[in-house]
Amino acid sequence: MNLLSETPASPTPTFFVRDVPVYGDVILAPMAGFSDVPYRAICREHGSAMSYTEFVSVEGVIWKSKRTRRLLAFVPSERPVTFQIFGADEDQIVTSCQRIEEWGPDIIDVNLGCSTPNVAGRGAGAGLLRDPAKIGRIFARLSRALRVPVTAKIRLGWDDDSRNYLQVARILEDNGASLIAVHGRTRMQNYSHPADWDAIAEVKQAVKLPVIGNGDVKCVADIDRIKRQTGCDGVMIAQGAMGHPWIFQRRDREEVPFLEKTAMMRRHLMAMVDFYGEETGVVLFRKHAVRYLRGTPDVTQLRILLLTRARVVEVMQAIDAYEAHVCEFESGVWQDKPGSWKLEQTLALDSLTSHLCSPISELSLGV
């Protein structure tokens, strides 16, 4: 059974990436360490209009690393799926994009925005923004060499003195790019500086390509605001979607009932275990778990349990006990003092089996 309905959310595509239709206007951003198969599938199910993989390095592709292959796994129901790649060397970028094209993406995206020193500092990611002519050469070659559309995710420039986003956007368009996602910050502004949506509006005005606006979209009202302010075709959400797949259903965190959050935690955990195996799945789930719990009451003890338990059954027990505790609190029969709940409930094995039967456990690799 697929997680997603076979029928697109809307009969008319919201926009096209060259000849690839996209239904919907809100998209989970690529996030290394977060936007893996389980979380992307959950977000697609909740209305994210397409999938971007986490970025992979050209070296990982060329050296045929197992990890890279896993990072580019996807489930068919995620389509349209975009593979994202980063690198600094023109030849390596072209060669590795040709190789990953064989692994079945609908679109290939080149990262021109990563700000971390070990990427941008060696001329990849946002480092490429310092050499617009090189960007032009790379996209001219890629658009000739690839059958699938090639797109870019950019920042506004390296720093405030080199905000060359309009020049870069025009170069991308002139050299065969099919979409530009614009993160409205410079490389130096990293992630916390307020995003400049007016600059995204300028890009939208400057090119005929579809433009995705990104940066500082934290709630449903922000989705509508950035669309109004920039005229962008789609909106990409990263930090605002951590532990909050419901944003793709246009529901804010406060609108999601507590029990829906705990149910999603269980389901997400089982999807992680299915995909990675128990040992890795439980550990990788932790960073998601703490984000689902943002704003829920009396959470310190659960956080400690989540961060220290290695078995899926123990994590399930902790979530069940916490859930019971909060429900007691909310129904006004809280016997204990806040913060003093204990992991007393034991989870029967048949109850764990029912978690294991969650539909997301049917995920399989798309490659």
Ligand SMILES: Cc1cc2nc3c(=O)[nH]c(=O)nc-3n(C[C@H](O)[C@H](O)[C@H](O)COP(=O)(O)O)c2cc1C
């Ligand atoms: C943990 C994390 C990992 C990220 N990894 C990637 C990545 O692999 N590729 C990419 O293009 N951007 C990556 N980004 C940047 C986001 O896609 C996005 O552009 C940025 O966070 C701004 O959006 P926001 O304000 O909604 O968070 C990452 C961001 C975060 C927080």
